Amino acid sequence: MKIAVWLGRRLIAIVLQLLIISFLTFSLLFLMPGSPEQILIGPNPATAEQLESIRERYGLNEPFLAQYADWLGAAVHLDFGTSIANGEEVSSLLIERSGVTVSLAIYAIVLLLLLAVPLGLVAGARAGGTADRVISAVTTMLVSAPAFATGLLLLYVFGVVLRWFPIFGFGSGFTDVVWHLTLPAATLAIAVIALIVRQTRAVAATIVRSDYVLFGRARGVAPWTIWTRYLLRGSSMPLVTSMGLVLGFFLTGTVVVERLFSIPGLGSLLINAVSTKDLPVVQGATILVSFFVLLANLLADASHLAVDPRVRKAVLA
Template identity: 35%
Template structure:
């Protein structure tokens, strides 16, 4: 019965996601159409020898000279066939460009989110356990500093300290250039390159999750069922772990799902700083090249990822608290 309910929830959520995706496509398409210039202008400027006839032929080849509504109709028709179009900049299918970088972005995002959740929940639980005392005050100040620090500045300082000064970690890229390592050696090489961008992307969210966990645990600790558990003589650590922390994780996971889109947006800056070949860097390159077909494909895929993340959060709530029913 539980499996059937989960399948029904997934199907219902996917149907509800359709209007959201349509809204994202329409809004993004018209906003990008309002931006002056196109890929033909950038390609012509880079070549230095483009002619009016050549630029007209290029716009005609990629459909950039058609009326806006006709371009929208063609894009929606291709999207219905799971075709994201062809990039004028790279002359490659957009889906190939996106999926060649998607894995790196997913790896970075889940690494940063996992690190932020683990560190934030641990620090928040520690702050709640020593509320009003010096560990709480010191960690609250540290969380405030992390919250106030821009991700790009944190990344640059991490490069200067851990890479340039100490030489512990590589400053950028996804793996060592020219390395022929495979298997475990390759995985360890990627992990070393992943540390700095993960720290830069996770810093802001560590502060959010720590403060939220602290506040949520203090609120749950005043509930009647917690007082009952303590009155029964249960171990204080067992009460904190099984009763207080478990219920306090519900708002934390909710905020994590809501910030998934923000995390994806922050990846644009972090991937650019660390030369991480992911969707964020591809989006930045597409903006600079006026390659709006690729950018629109990234926006559509990003909206699907955010919807999927929020769906997973809803299912996680039902696991954390059986009293919650996903509708």
């Protein structure tokens, strides 16, 4: 019952946050330079009759709050109108592009775990040693670089010089998509690799000095068993609780990465819409990305609650 109350409160908080975001997003129509009807009709010249038709179609003659209520009611049903740039339904664009962005974010998490967890375990098992210092220095240096600079470096080295990976596009078919998304996903993973390495290192350094690991070594337990059964399993709890937050970061970080690698996802859609003042697309993409981030944060908190009895006891007390 207490879990249901906690979940209900979190869902209410998400709804309230989305309402605030939607209100601010809708207000862009009236804050941008130019009249709302001229913004909605696009850059092409329009007659007085066309402007009046736009006002009638979007209810611009009604009070502001009434307009917002009508727009919100349509948005709840994923109706954000049509794109000013190409006349397509915004909801169709969002559905098509969101699959690309989510795929990129999930692939980035897979690469992050494959890179960061082994490095963190090695650093923790050899805390204070040369390997620990080298890994900490390299990961800190990598995370200090802007994602745009990291992406350009990977693009030049592995795409232009070595020609191991394509330099732009999304591809078709599972293998081709994975091939195209490797460099963008690596760019996102590198942006937070130091966080996961440090987190894994801290847990591994504690476990490796614990009594049961020392006892296992004294009994002749194989090193591989110690690494997999004790270190890897013990490090999994903080990793689970971090993945929701990392996913939220990746969903927002794709804005830069998708633009750099010409990937047709939500990020590139949002940037193109902003540059062309395609307001319906900006509104829809902003709300959808916000929803994904809030949902990722909820999953992070829920996973923390599920795997850590201390947090569960404190929250549900």
